[in-house]
Amino acid sequence: MSEAPEIVIDVRGLNKSFDGKRVVEDLSMQVRRGRIHGFLGPNGSGKTTTIRMLCGLLTPDSGDGTCLGFDILTQQREIKRRTGYMTQRFSLYADLTIRENLEFIGRVYGLRDSAARAREAIERLGLGGRADQLAGELSGGWKQRLALGACIMPKPELLLLDEPTAGVDPKARRDFWDEIHQLAHEGLTVLVSTHYMDEAERCHEIAYIAYGHLLARGTVAEIIAQSQLSTFVVSGDNLAGLVETLKHTPGVDMVAPFGAKLHVAGRDAAALERVAKQFSSPELVWERDAPNLEDVFIDMMSRAQDNYS
């Protein structure tokens, strides 16, 4: 791994349309070696499409770049050989057993002893007792573990994970992320798309995409700082009624209930300050707070909605 490039994913100006509809627009992104890069955005924002363009499954309409130092337009085969792609939908063979699936992958990647490598992978996954169970009969959490195990068996340099934890219970999600961090620690680069904010916060860096546009990128702290959002947390009774009022109040850009409290955010700090004063009362306590990632994303999404949709 001597001369491997430090920037693993480096793409510029990617565009992709389906049936005349722009799905990814002018997207550029860089991912450094050994980093876990989170890819966030609402449904249909173009995450899957972007990931597919990176590993040669879709051809961009325009734009170019490299993945692992190989051209994404011409050297897909080299990229595929070194990349593990975990699809959003379970895509191992449901009618093959766990062992048969892994042996198949071992042979396709030309691993030296695919049977032994499959056995190792099964042990590592803790699937020893179920090696001969059909993959389609596994529960969601186990399917996800198997899919990850299948991806890393050929020892790739880059992992592309498309919403790997959707529909998986919290404990399994926690284990999954521990494993991802371990892999990154060993030098693997990971690009992972997700909906979950807690997962976003476990990434070294994140990129936020909505309506095909990359809206923000950087570490969590950077993104929060960039947003220049001031936030108040409101507690009190009858917050539900307040939500509607605030939504139509100038100076308020985002209102979102969080449990028994209300997050109110705005880009104009002074204007929001005035709103806070105006609505403060003994029953409604307004407290200044740092915005969290979700506040920022909800705000960005509503702005993107105004601009692009």
Add this chain to the structure above:
Amino acid sequence: MSAAPEKPSLLPASLERLYAVFVKELIQLRRDRLTFATMIAIPVMQLILFGFAINSDPKHLPTAVLDNDHSAFSRLFITSLKATDYFDIRYALAAPEQIDPLLLAGDVNFVVEIPQDFARNLAAGENPAILVIADAADPTAVNGAAMALNGMAAQVFTRELLGPLHRLSSKPAPYEVRLQKRYNPAGETRLNIVPGLVGTILTLTMLIFTALSVTREVERGTMESLLAMPINPVEIMLGKILPYAMVGFLQMALIAFAARFIFNVPVVGNLGTFVALTMLFIVANLSVGYTFSTIAKNQLQAMQMSFFFFLPSILLSGFMFPFRGMPDWAQDIGSILPLTHYLRIVRGVMLKGAGFADLTSDTAALGAFTLAAMTIAVLRFRQTLD
């Protein structure tokens, strides 16, 4: 972490990927009980259905006799004719002019004409000929009877040819039966049906099973993973075709066994030639099916394409109607279809003892067809999800 360890030489790695797909397909085929059952059931069902038709060995066929001799020998011949059970003498004719109207109207299947002075010429050792005119428009009807006729002819006079005429009882028979087939001189015989059946059964089953192979992966979502792996379309195609070629081999063995031991169709030619060329034909059909599966958007479309291919194969290949009897345009279409060439091959090998050398043009046509289908399949194979 290191990059995936690669094998140094290109070919073994490629073969290994092909083998990976091959094993995977074989396992899936074994687990897919319904498909597997269909694969066995279709040939068995077709064999039984067609076998029933083949076995219908019609007897008591309407026959007219024109006896110009009126001797003891001619009467004995006619009696023996009745005794075979194949001929039902309905008309005793007085003049040759009566023959054609009866045949044309389809009132009789056979007309037997015994020449004048038959008995005298027989005694003189002049080898007289009895003419049997058969309406061969319905070949199945004619053949059993024709065979019975030949068997009978050799023996009918053995008892009468004693004493001074004993010298005539030696074989071959001292007279000749000339069978003249009308309306279908090529005589599509029942022997032709079984070899044809080999071709149609293989066309149908091979086509359907590969027609689903790619579309199924697309519909189940496994194609996305497969395409993200370092494997190329040729490896995928061959890996998917080979297991079915093995199934085709089993079907061929099953049908050939039935042909030989149930329907008594002799394999005159070389068995190796038969197997080799049948395998070529199997691969040709698998390639067509696979090509359809790369074009079709879903499994239903793939099935429809298969049937659109199967229909002309049955109708224009020479299986249903004699090939040379079809109009030119039909022959032109037929010449493109693999079944047309295979029918010539299989009939040639099974019935006439033809070898590779006699079948080069049909073999070449099958090979070219296979290559073309595979090329289209590889070109059509979508390597991306675009």
